[in-house]
Amino acid sequence: GAVVSQHPSRVICKSGTSVKIECRSLDFQATTMFWYRQFPKQSLMLMATSNEGSKATYEQGVEKDKFLINHASLTLSTLTVTSAHPEDSSFYICSAGQGAGGELFFGEGSRLTVL
């Protein structure tokens, strides 16, 4: 299957700082990537759809100014959590697929802890 890689896997930051998480498709090009968020013992919730060369589409209730998404190339999408607060602490995971429709593959996830 296709490989999606995320970095960093864990990050701890102070309240008020910004954190950037990278999502890369290693062996294929992805015009669309997806960012999910998972709280402890809960399911994954879609945050936004990242589109190469255009603005991201955010799900209802997700603050676009808090969670900045940039999809500058066909193999890289970044999620920046701006002015992070403890309530932003969560597991963030990205996904991508190889074409229109079909199987999605997920990155390893990034665990953010905001102190």
Place this chain on the structure above:
Amino acid sequence: GIQVEQSPPDLILQEGANSTLRCNFSDSVNNLQWFHQNPWGQLINLFYIPSGTKQNGRLSATTVATERYSLLYISSSQTTDSGVYFCAVALIGAGSYQLTFGKGTKLSVIP
């Protein structure tokens, strides 16, 4: 939006036992995937199965799209099968990549 229900929410098995996990969904889909989330949080793709039956080793899955459900079978369970199993679907015409996840089944396999 589409509703995805998984059952049972929790399952405890003795090593070597078989189990069936179920996923019901409320609308027609063109993508259905089963995942295993390991203790480190990584989602492992098990099956991409919008319809039909597939098998991979001790695991198999069946999706009956017309009746809006999918089943994941685990045979001869091992302790390494422990973790959370998620079913996720995408609506026809809604962008088949926008997966909606069920709440998962937490499986514990004890020696």
